[in-house]
Amino acid sequence: MPFIVAFLFAYIVWLLLTAGSKGLLWSTEELIVGLVFAAIVGYATKDVIRENSTRFLNPVKWFGFIAYAPVLFWGMVKANFDVAYRVITGKIRPGIVRVPVDLENDAQYTVMSNSITLTPGTLTIDACPDEKALYVHWINVPKGLERPESSEPLAGPFEKWARRLGR
Amino acid sequence: MGLIVKTTARVTIPLIGIFGSYIVMHGHLTPGGGFQGGATIAGAGILFLIAFGLGEMKKRYNKNLYSALEGLGGLAFLGVAMLGMSVAFFYNTLWHNGPVLNGKPGTLLSAGFLPIMNLAVGLKVFTGLVSALTAIALWRRWKG
Numbered sequence: 078m079p080f081i082v083a084f085l086f087a088y089i090v091w092l093l094l095t096a097g098s099k100g101l102l103w104s105t106e107e108l109i110v111g112l113v114f115a116a117i118v119g120y121a122t123k124d125v126i127r128e129n130s131t132r133f134l135n136p137v138k139w140f141g142f143i144a145y146a147p148v149l150f151w152g153m154v155k156a157n158f159d160v161a162y163r164v165i166t167g168k169i170r171p172g173i174v175r176v177p178v179d180l181e182n183d184a185q186y187t188v189m190s191n192s193i194t195l196t197p198g199t200l201t202i203d204a205c206p207d208e209k210a211l212y213v214h215w216i217n218v219p220k221g222l223e224r225p226e227s228s229e230p231l232a233g234p235f236e237k238w239a240r241r242l243g244r
Numbered sequence: 245m246g247l248i249v250k251t252t253a254r255v256t257i258p259l260i261g262i263f264g265s266y267i268v269m270h271g272h273l274t275p276g277g278g279f280q281g282g283a284t285i286a287g288a289g290i291l292f293l294i295a296f297g298l299g300e301m302k303k304r305y306n307k308n309l310y311s312a313l314e315g316l317g318g319l320a321f322l323g324v325a326m327l328g329m330s331v332a333f334f335y336n337t338l339w340h341n342g343p344v345l346n347g348k349p350g351t352l353l354s355a356g357f358l359p360i361m362n363l364a365v366g367l368k369v370f371t372g373l374v375s376a377l378t379a380i381a382l383w384r385r386w387k388g
Contacts, residue, residue, distance in 0.1 A: 087262040094266045098352070106352045110269060118261040124304070125257050125292065187251040204247050 082134060083126045084119030091115055129182075132244075141242050149192060152233060156196040163198070163216060172218040173202060176211045176228050178236055185243030186211075189228075192235040199231055245295045253295035260288035268366035272355040278365025285366070286373035298381050305378050310371045317368030324357040324364070 091111035098104045103111075132138070163169055180186055183206075190201040190211060198216040205212070213231060228236045245253075267274075268281030293301045327342075328335030338345050339356025347354040 083258050087258050090259060090262045091266060094263070095270075104351065106347075110352060114265040114269065115262060118258055118265060122258045122261060125254050127254065130254075183247055183251045187248050190248050201248070206247060 079126045079128055079130055080119050080123040082130045083122045084115050085134070086126075087118040087122075088112065088115035138242065145238050145242060148234065148238060149195065152192070152196045152235070156198050160197040160216065169216050170218050171214065171216055172223065173212055173214050174218060174223060174225060174231075176213050176225055176231060177209060178211055178228050179209065180206075180236070180240060180243070182243055185239045188242050189232070189235060189239035192239065193232050196232070196235075245297070249295050253291055257288045257292055260291065261285055264288065264366070264370075268362050269352070269359065271362035272358040273350065273352070278362040279369050281362070282366035282369025283373060285370045286377075289370070289374035290377050293377065293381060301378060301381070305374075307375070310375045314368050314371040314375065317364045317366075317371065320364035321361055321368070324360045327357065 088111060091114065092103065095103060095107045095111065098107045178186075178189060180189060186204045186206060190204050193199050193201045193211070193213060200214040201211055202214055203212040211228070215231065219230070222230055225231065264281045264283075264285035264287075266281075267276035267284055268278055271277030271281065292304075324338075325334050328337030328340075331337065336356040336358075339354075340346075342356065345353050345356055345359060349355070353359070
């Protein structure tokens with residue numbers, strides 16, 4: 078039921094946007110009008126959200142995303158300091174590497190690619206599901222890692238998280 | 245477009261749609277209104293066209309439906325403007341003595357016919373912009 082997913086997503090966004098219309102909560106008219114518009118948006122986009130998107134209604138997955146937030150944030154902090162160091166010293170060795178990854182579906186590839194791009198120093202250029210690889214521009218390719226065997230040296234624990242979150 | 249763009253568009257299109265609806269519906273309370281919200285929702289349509297390509301758009305886009313909805317938006321605007329015709333054109337009779345939309349100023353259902361007009365303009369702008377951009381994308385070929 079992709080309609081339910083799109084509807085709930087739209088309604089949650091509406092509730093976030095209109096919070097505070099009655100004290101800190103929502104007035105009745107906002108809730109009802111929100112239902113109508115979320116139904117319209119959900120019906121219009123039920124083919125865009127795909128059939129298998131119902132798996133994101135699983136609350137276990139939401140806790141996974143909450144647990145992933147500090148991991149991603151810490152990775153970004155570390156990597157930003159690393160890039161600041163490279164800006165000052167100029168020690169770079171740029172290159173595009175092919176990273177073999179073991180992921181199955183679109184959501185996993187998207188989480189993985191966005192995590193890699195958000196941690197500076199690495200930038201995903203292309204995701205190729207048919208050859209199970211990502212092409213990543215790396216600001217500082219260490220010697221001997223021009224053809225990495227796994228995503229571990231670039232992305233740390235992100236592949237494990239992406240596999241878990243997108244499943 | 246690639247896989248990442250497509251997957252992100254699947255999430256973003258409902259988000260843009262509901263945010264545009266919010267802008268349209270709160271036109272009399274917050275910045276924005278019919279045109280701004282309609283253009284925002286049209287952005288979702290154009291994102292669909294660009295991310296999934298013209299072939300997919302051709303399957304989903306119905307020329308007659310969009311044309312009819314655009315006309316309906318204009319007609320609704322005119323019809324609401326005619327409601328207070330016994331006093332004057334564009335007389336806001338819903339606000340002065342109407343049955344609905346005359347709540348306390350600052351709440352959602354206030355301001356007389358303005359929310360209806362915002363909805364009509366939003367519908368018209370959305371369908372018009374999406375139709376225009378699809379027609380441009382369907383232009384036959386690039387030849388000097």
